[in-house]
Amino acid sequence: MRVLPKPATAKTPQERFTGDVWLDMVVTPQEGDQRMTAGLVRFSPGARTAWHSHARGQYLHVVSGVALTGTRDGQVLRVCAGQTAYCAPGEEHWHGATPEDFMEHLAMTENADDPARTTVWLEHVADEDYRSA
Known part of the structure; x- marks a missing residue:
């Protein structure tokens, strides 16, 4: 057993998010056959992801506030x-x-066989679509 070092908090890229969003990675694979990742993601009011999908699905456990998630x-x-x-x-x-x-x-995802294909990022969510939520 070991304690893992805490990575620095990262501001998320504007091409994938609208508004101010910060990410703290909590879990990353430590052994060759592991796939699980988990990140604590903090959204400012009105902030959101762009449209995206995950090869193996995703769990979103809300720690504080209320999340909106749309399909x-x-x-x-x-x-x-x-x-x-x-x-x-x-x-x-x-x-x-x-x-x-x-x-x-907490965003929990399993990496795809090719980790670069785990998440497919698409276009930003239109303001009118977000406001209709």
Whole structure:
């Protein structure tokens, strides 16, 4: 057993997020056959991801605030602190904070066989789509 060093908090790239979002990686593979990653993601009010999908799906466990997560069919879920949302493999979705409050969640994902294909990033969520949530 060992204690892993804490990576520095990273500001997320503007091409993948709208608004101010910070990421602390909590779990990364330590052995050759491991796939799990987990990050604590903090969203400022109104901040959100771009549309994206994950090869092996994703779990979003809300730690504080209320998360909004939307799918291409127009469904938007409100996920409260203590709840977990599941996004199926290949499902295009976005997630973020409400316009009024900060939100943080643990994003848990398994890497694809080729880690570069784990997440497919797409276009930004249009402001009108976000506001309709």
